[in-house]
Amino acid sequence: MDILATGQELIANLGLGFSTAALPINLGFCFVGVLLGTLIGVLPGIGPTATIAMLLPITFNFEPATSLIMLAGIYYGAQYGGSTTAILINLPGESSSAVTAIDGYQMAKQGRAGPALATAALGSFFAGSVATVLIALFAPPLTEVALKFGPAEYFSLMMLGLVASVALASGSVLKALAMVVLGLLLGLVGSDVNTGAQRFTMGFLELADGLNFVAVAVGVFGIAEILRNLENETDREVMVKKVTNLWPSKEDFKAMVAPVLRGTALGSVLGILPGGGAVLSSFAAYTVEKRISKTPERFGKGAIEGVAAPESANNAGAQTSFIPMLTLGIPANPVMALMIGAMIIQGIQPGPNVASEKPELFWGLIASMWVGNLMLVLLNLPLIGLWVRLLTVPYTMLFPAILAFCAIGVYSVNSNAFDLFAVAAFGLLGYVLVKLECEPAPLLLGFVLGPMLEENLRRAMTISRGDPSVFVTRPLSATLLVLAVLVLVVTFLPSVRAKRDEVFQEDA
Amino acid sequence: MMQVNTRDAAAGGIFIAIAAAFALGTMDLTIGTALRMGPGYFPLLLAGVLGLLGVIILLKSFGRPSVEIGTVPWRGAALILISPIVFGLTIRWLGLAPSVALVVAISAFASRRSTVKLAVALTLALTLFCVIVFQRWLGLPIPVFNGPFAPLNPYFDMAYAPFGAAFSAIGSALAGVVAALRGLFGA
Structure with a gap:
């Protein structure tokens, strides 16, 4: 009975979602989003984070649902595009498709580029569909739980999220921790919500509302990325044989069913984790396939499982990482942090209330993901030739365009010249820190969570009359904190650290 | 040591x-x-x-082996970091087109592979593209030309008029197709 009611509700919700997603304007911008995403995924040197950061201001003129649908399209479109170049020319456009390049490129060299691309597309589509249903199923109950959260629980949950982002960053744990704290501090710049006191504004009126989120993101991700690419400019020799016979054989289909299922399952779970998402999912899926395979020696020599599993996993992970963002208002990765930024600028307070107050936005976004995935399958396979040709555009011509878009984008947020100086400053800081092997992702998460963390800490302490034990006496809060401590301890364990280094070594 | x-x-x-x-x-x-x-x-x-x-x-x-920092593209970095600052300083004063042109022209020389010819071509193409997309289509509230360049605005409007008409014709045609499709499928 209960299940029946839930089922009916689910169908009603998805119905609302699809009717929102099917609005011409939403369909149109979903298409623009996945197209742009694929484009960006194909081009190495611009990631989805930087792209979303620079396109964010353009979407402010749209309805909130339309803008989020387009931004989401960019994100999962980039996963598709990244795998295309990984397979065809051994050049992963995104870090999440780095493992796909291992076996995908070998398949291409053996003249099986077509089946490899089709496997990636079909696996991704299947994973995307499953993940869409999972979000629809799990988001509402999670929202219910989240509504019971007090300030103490929110604080502990954010701590867990921040710690997880540290654990999953590559390189030194200590530096990642420092980056989180630095991000938190930068997030506090501006007027104090409770007292109106100006904090760290150095007398700049422009800083009263805090540092511009878009300026920080564009600086730390966009500008720093350009500078890194300028370090060694190399020609991209693109030599691609014509892709013939796209369709995988019967044996291929048989071989890819199980990896696709496993990849989808693994990716869905890892995507929900704070700090998780597409990159971790694809690495984990590849490792699992290699380990359980009866013929592990085939991996690295063109095994179709090595394409099917990570491609399914990264798409599933990219999508389920929306769950914590949509239900709790807490970002699992930098892209989700940007989505939260977009919601706040649109005047929507991210969190459990979004589903009840803006059902058409909530369900429309979820439904649009499935629509977008369908578009990607239909779009990508016929357009492979075009994507490959795009790769021949030299970087020399690319980055002035990126810079121009960034500058216009940042300026249009507040019509404020100060924000552009901030871009330059954060570009410099970002580049220096990357040079010193400090990951920028934890910094951005900290920046978004800083004000929320402080607000909840203050509220929790006021409610408990200044007794800090409130964080450990409330069971849910205590559980979350214990988890956070466990994650941190495990990350510092020598054996785990060695393993972690190994995983991220493959990334390089 | x-x-x-x-x-x-x-x-x-x-x-x-x-x-x-x-x-x-x-x-x-x-x-x-x-x-x-x-x-x-x-x-x-x-x-x-x-x-x-x-x-x-x-x-x-301390006590750990030193590592290479790697090359730093000094000239490129300086040009890339200067360009958003120049944009911020000029956007209100000169308008969108000159500011974008400055950003592209400055940053184009950040690459060691850039040539004057390429930089000029890029500047022209990207400025035109940005003005049309951001100012005309997306309605960015910044004048195309401002300050000393303001007299150029009418010329730009005149040059753009036929294209603007063409774009809006395409737009309404597309909207018509969408409406027809919706009617067909009864959505």
């Missing part, structure tokens, strides 16, 4: 310096108590943690 991992030492040093700056910034803020936290409480706490992490990172860098 003792080895120092310069990369870690520098990172530690930077974190310590930033922590100190933030701690200094809390000097004129009320710290408050755990019960009634002032605006300075949480930042001071965080600055303390950041400083501590910085010290640990710095101390751990």
Whole structure:
């Protein structure tokens, strides 16, 4: 009975979602989003984070649902595009498709580029569909739980999220921790919500509302990325044989069913984790396939499982990482942090209330993901030739365009010249820190969570009359904190650290 | 001589310096108590943690082998970092087209592979593209030309008029097709 009611509700919700997603304007911008995403995924040197950061201001003129649908399209479109170049020319456009390049490129060299691309597309589509249903199923109950959260629980949950982002960053744990704290501090710049006191504004009126989120993101991700690419400019020799016979054989289909299922399952779970998402999912899926395979020696020599599993996993992970963002208002990765930024600028307070107050936005976004995935399958396979040709555009011509878009984008947020100086400053800081092997992702998460963390800490302490034990006496809060401590301890364990280094070594 | 991992030492040093700056910034803020936290409480706490992490990172860098920092594209970095600043300084004064042109022209020379010919072509193409997309289509409220360039605006409007008409014709045709499709499928 209960299940029946839930089922009916689910169908009603998805119905609302699809009717929102099917609005011409939403369909149109979903298409623009996945197209742009694929484009960006194909081009190495611009990631989805930087792209979303620079396109964010353009979407402010749209309805909130339309803008989020387009931004989401960019994100999962980039996963598709990244795998295309990984397979065809051994050049992963995104870090999440780095493992796909291992076996995908070998398949291409053996003249099986077509089946490899089709496997990636079909696996991704299947994973995307499953993940869409999972979000629809799990988001509402999670929202219910989240509504019971007090300030103490929110604080502990954010701590867990921040710690997880540290654990999953590559390189030194200590530096990642420092980056989180630095991000938190930068997030506090501006007027104090409770007292109106100006904090760290150095007398700049422009800083009263805090540092511009878009300026920080564009600086730390966009500008720093350009500078890194300028370090060694190399020609991209693109030599691609014509892709013939796209369709995988019967044996291929048989071989890819199980990896696709496993990849989808693994990716869905890892995507929900704070700090998780597409990159971790694809690495984990590849490792699992290699380990359980009866013929592990085939991996690295063109095994179709090595394409099917990570491609399914990264798409599933990219999508389920929306769950914590949509239900709790807490970002699992930098892209989700940007989505939260977009919601706040649109005047929507991210969190459990979004589903009840803006059902058409909530369900429309979820439904649009499935629509977008369908578009990607239909779009990508016929357009492979075009994507490959795009790769021949030299970087020399690319980055002035990126810079121009960034500058216009940042300026249009507040019509404020100060924000552009901030871009330059954060570009410099970002580049220096990357040079010193400090990951920028934890910094951005900290920046978004800083004000929320402080607000909840203050509220929790006021409610408990200044007794800090409130964080450990409330069971849910205590559980979350214990988890956070466990994650941190495990990350510092020598054996785990060695393993972690190994995983991220493959990334390089 | 003792080895120092310069990369870690520098990172530690930077974190310590930033922590100190933030701690200094809390000097004129009320710290408050755990019960009634002032605006300075949480930042001071965080600055303390950041400083501590910085010290640990710095101390751990001693006795570790040094590593290469790698090449730094000095000229490129300078040009790339200057271009958003130039944009910020000129956008209000000169208008969208000259500012975008400046950004593209300056940044184009950041690459060692750039040539004057390429830079000029890029500047022209991208400026036109940005003005049409951002100002005409997306309605960015910045004049195409401003200040000393303001007299150029009517010429741009005149040159754009036929294209604008064509674009809006295509747009309404597309809208018609969508409406027809919706009618067909009864959506």
